[in-house]
Amino acid sequence: MRFCILGSGSSGNSALLQTAGATVLIDAGLSARRLGQLLAEHAALSLDKIDAIFLTHEHGDHCAGLDGLRKHPHIRLYANEATARAIQAKLKHRPHWVHFETGARFAYRDLEVTSFSVPHDAQEPVGFRFECGDQAVVSLTDLGYAPANVRAQLAEADILVVEANHCAELLKADPKRPWSLKQRISGRHGHLSNAAAAELLAATANPRWRHLFLVHLSRDCNHPEAVATALAPIRAQLPPHCEVTILAPGEASPLLDLSTAHNDDAPSAAAAAAEGHSDSLSPTVEKPSFPFPSPSYS
DSSP, X not given: OEEEEEEOSTXXXXXXXXXXXXXXXXXXXXXXXXXXXXXXXXXXXXXXXXXXXXXXXXXXXXXXXXXXXXXXXXXXXXXXXXXXHXXXXXXXXXXXXXXXXXXOEEEETTEEEEEEEOOOSSSSOEEEXXXXXXXXXXXXXXXXXXXXXXXXXXXXXXXXXXXXXXXXXXXXXXXXXXXXXXXXXXXXXSOOBHHHHHHHXXXXXXXXXXXXXXXXXXXXXXXXXXXXXXXXXXXXXXXXXXXXXXXXTTOOOOOEEHHHHTTTSOOOHHHHHHSOOOOOOOOOOOOOSSOOOOOSOO
């Protein structure tokens, strides 16, 4: 399994997940041209190699590149029906949609995919869990708080992607955003603050975690150092072998290859649970296999 975050933040979000049998994107919030450049630069891939895109919700920073992908009609778009309808209304072409039901678990090639609802101000936003063999990736962005169904998804994962959108103090002091927007961002259907992300991670920490990405940082109301400061008090509660990467807005991550790294240097779950934890934090500044209604678009 290979994984790379291609872009993160209000300027566009997308991540690459590749297994022996599938090459997919999680969201496509960057232009098709930029996605092609980033795939070539970070993974030596082209858009012709992308099989499907799994979409979390309809906001532009997660789907802005879809119209530019009309030259790649082989790419399947996976979304729940509400999200598909909202996105389709903004597109100039009709891609090949495949609908899933939020909360369902289904197979896509050699991936087992689970979607789960998240509280955000969109039609029907979701997070994703992808499993291939004994490896798992959980992607969790764009949510105002983490209810029990979300927390349950975080426990067993090798790669964990969680948003740390804003520093509450910087958001409060920001002169560019009106009070109403600040309330939306900090509300229960907005975005996780640094403190909320740290609390969530401390409450759900699992010895299995190998790579933790903190993403979707606000360009004006956050910065990697503020995220690192918020995480420092809870670092001892995270697995000592878990690598933490904090991505600045617009930054891409290194390409991770779990097929070569998996369990090479990480202790077993039992050993990690018993082992002491380090205090250091070193951020780097075809269709689902179950029946359901046919897609509305073709």
